[in-house]
Amino acid sequence: MTADTRAATNQAPPLVDHNTVTSDLALVEAVTRHASAEVVEDIAEVGAVAGSAEAREHGRLANRHEPELEPYDRYGNRIDEVRFHPSWHWLMERGVGYGLQAAPWTTDAPHPHVRRAAAFFAWSQTEPGHGCPLSMTYAAIPALRADDALAKEWTPKLAATVYDPGLRQVGAKLGALAGMGMTEKQGGSDVRANHTTATPTSVDGEYTLDGHKWFTSAPMNDVFLVLAQAADGLTCFLLPRVLPDGSRNRLDVVRLKDKLGNRSNASSELEMRGTWAQRLGDEGRGVRTIIEMVAATRLDCVLGSASLMRRALAEASWHVAHRSAFGGLLADKPLMQNVVADLAVESEAATVLGLRLAAAVDRADDPHEAALRRIALPLAKFWVCKRTPMMVAEALECLGGNGFVEDSGMPLLFRESPLNSIWEGSGNVNALDVLRALSREPEALNAWLVEVGRARGEDPRLDRAIESVLESLADTSELEVGARRLAGRMAACLQGALLVQHSPAAVADAFCATRLGTEYGGTLGTLPRGSDLASLVARATPVVES
Numbered sequence: 001m002t003a004d005t006r007a008a009t010n011q012a013p014p015l016v017d018h019n020t021v022t023s024d025l026a027l028v029e030a031v032t033r034h035a036s037a038e039v040v041e042d043i044a045e046v047g048a049v050a051g052s053a054e055a056r057e058h059g060r061l062a063n064r065h066e067p068e069l070e071p072y073d074r075y076g077n078r079i080d081e082v083r084f085h086p087s088w089h090w091l092m093e094r095g096v097g098y099g100l101q102a103a104p105w106t107t108d109a110p111h112p113h114v115r116r117a118a119a120f121f122a123w124s125q126t127e128p129g130h131g132c133p134l135s136m137t138y139a140a141i142p143a144l145r146a147d148d149a150l151a152k153e154w155t156p157k158l159a160a161t162v163y164d165p166g167l168r169q170v171g172a173k174l175g176a177l178a179g180m181g182m183t184e185k186q187g188g189s190d191v192r193a194n195h196t197t198a199t200p201t202s203v204d205g206e207y208t209l210d211g212h213k214w215f216t217s218a219p220m221n222d223v224f225l226v227l228a229q230a231a232d233g234l235t236c237f238l239l240p241r242v243l244p245d246g247s248r249n250r251l252d253v254v255r256l257k258d259k260l261g262n263r264s265n266a267s268s269e270l271e272m273r274g275t276w277a278q279r280l281g282d283e284g285r286g287v288r289t290i291i292e293m294v295a296a297t298r299l300d301c302v303l304g305s306a307s308l309m310r311r312a313l314a315e316a317s318w319h320v321a322h323r324s325a326f327g328g329l330l331a332d333k334p335l336m337q338n339v340v341a342d343l344a345v346e347s348e349a350a351t352v353l354g355l356r357l358a359a360a361v362d363r364a365d366d367p368h369e370a371a372l373r374r375i376a377l378p379l380a381k382f383w384v385c386k387r388t389p390m391m392v393a394e395a396l397e398c399l400g401g402n403g404f405v406e407d408s409g410m411p412l413l414f415r416e417s418p419l420n421s422i423w424e425g426s427g428n429v430n431a432l433d434v435l436r437a438l439s440r441e442p443e444a445l446n447a448w449l450v451e452v453g454r455a456r457g458e459d460p461r462l463d464r465a466i467e468s469v470l471e472s473l474a475d476t477s478e479l480e481v482g483a484r485r486l487a488g489r490m491a492a493c494l495q496g497a498l499l500v501q502h503s504p505a506a507v508a509d510a511f512c513a514t515r516l517g518t519e520y521g522g523t524l525g526t527l528p529r530g531s532d533l534a535s536l537v538a539r540a541t542p543v544v545e546s
């Protein structure tokens with residue numbers, strides 16, 4: 001018999017028309033726990049659209065056709081515009097429409113931040129790049145509160161669920177988007193070394209800025225919070241792209257970055273010469289002011305990485321449920337079950353921690369929640385983002401060679417996977433921030449202890465891990481060199497405590513054995529014998545509604 005070379009057999013069908021909310025049990029349970037079943041119902045539409053073939057295709061196209069800088073118009077006038085593929089606008093229109101930008105800060109709906117976090121997590125599975133302007137707009141509001149008048153002017157536009165692209169004066173727009181400019185050529189972590197200078201004009205609160213920014217994403221956004229040196233030190237400024245009189249502010253987009261991933265999104269280098277800006281907060285309090293924005297974007301780094309993991313897991317578990325080798329489905333092979341089960345444990349641990357942090361934002365007035373956020377955000381940012389590339393690489397391998405090919409969507413996830421660990425404080429910076437919280441804010445350690453203490457006595461491996469953290473804290477001699485080790489351990493304890501209390505025993509048991517106990521086998525797919533692999537795989541595999 002001659003082989004039919006035109007037929008493609010034993011290929012998994014594309015994972016489309018599945019609901020990224022309702023088919024994700026870990027997400028559904030976390031949202032129900034921190035908000036309600038009604039919130040799950042409310043955001044189910046986001047999940048249905050996110051998992052549709054149409055959305056997947058827009059995600060692919062937005063990355064295939066990258067944004068392009070147009071510095072000049074045809075006559076030679078500087079315009080500094082960035083042109084995006086229509087698929088980018090399709091994604092943005094929905095992301096804004098679902099209220100994934102600043103809407104949670106102004107809505108009366110209950111549990112707005114959990115609702116938004118879950119929807120952001122589910123929607124980002126379409127394509128992660130456009131999450132950047134959505135996140136920055138979400139994060140700008142807490143910083144804007146440093147100035148009542150500016151908050152009053154900008155908040156309604158940033159929270160409006162209307163996507164209204166194009167450079168126009170804010171009053172003439174139905175909705176606006178925000179970005180941030182901290183990083184300069186000479187340094188991003190150490191922003192106190194910023195060179196950009198700010199000179200007051202004759203009008204109170206107005207300045208002109210001179211200098212550059214080395215990494216400012218989404219330069220087509222309407223307004224940026226930037227840091228610059230004023231007479232009394234580093235200060236935060238609000239810099240609109242269009243001036244109140246409707247003319248363009250001088251903000252030269254020098255070039256767009258040619259990035260490893262995040263290619264649908266534009267990240268730019270900017271220059272400012274006499275650029276008009278308004279002071280946000282007091283002179284010399286720049287870091288204090290913008291740190292509110294940084295904290296909110298760090299939450300989105302955790303959620304974005306958890307979302308990448310979930311998408312990767314969904315693709316891997318789907319593939320092995322449909323692909324056969326050596327006479328049987330891959331999903332039935334014990335060793336593949338171990339790999340997918342281990343991916344599922346990692347994904348669920350990231351999901352529950354991300355949603356727990358969002359719940360802390362909803363309860364920001366509660367001192368325990370505020371203190372928990374202070375320490376758990378850098379912990380989670382360090383740990384979850386750091387583990388994402390390894391996890392996504394393993395998921396990619398479940399698809400074999402197909403996973404290395406662009407059509408599968410896995411290379412896009414892989415290229416994106418290191419980003420959240422770099423942005424908004426790289427791994428070391430977040431680990432060091434944990435030390436700062438521990439040394440300066442005793443209530444932060446207390447909040448961590450209360451939180452992990454809720455699961456004490458439930459699993460001896462978790463109990464021992466908590467003890468070992470306390471022992472390492474008692475020895476203050478070399479804390480800095482061990483900051484990553486400590487942050488990772490504390491984050492894993494938090495995840496373990498959440499899983500032990502709220503997830504099926506199979507998930508919690510596998511997590512405690514390998515992330516907290518002594519059973520770690522050096523790579524994913526090494527869960528110990530006796531782990532309930534079949535139930536872990538079944539829980540992770542997306543269900544497609546026919």
Ligand SMILES: Cc1cc2nc3c(=O)[nH]c(=O)nc-3n(C[C@H](O)[C@H](O)[C@H](O)COP(=O)(O)OP(=O)(O)OC[C@H]3O[C@@H](n4cnc5c(N)ncnc54)[C@H](O)[C@@H]3O)c2cc1C
Pocket residue numbers: 179180181182183186187188189190215216217218259262267419422423424425426427428429432
């Ligand atoms: C895709 C993308 C988009 C971005 N968008 C924006 C944006 O919109 N706005 C913006 O302002 N920035 C943006 N950034 C910049 C980003 O925030 C910085 O790259 C990041 O903060 C690190 O700064 P840096 O690149 O100057 O590295 P550096 O600060 O030079 O750090 C280099 C390395 O040294 C480590 N390090 C630093 N200090 C210490 C220390 N004390 N001890 C031990 N290790 C240390 C860091 O962890 C890092 O690994 C973006 C970056 C990327 C990749």
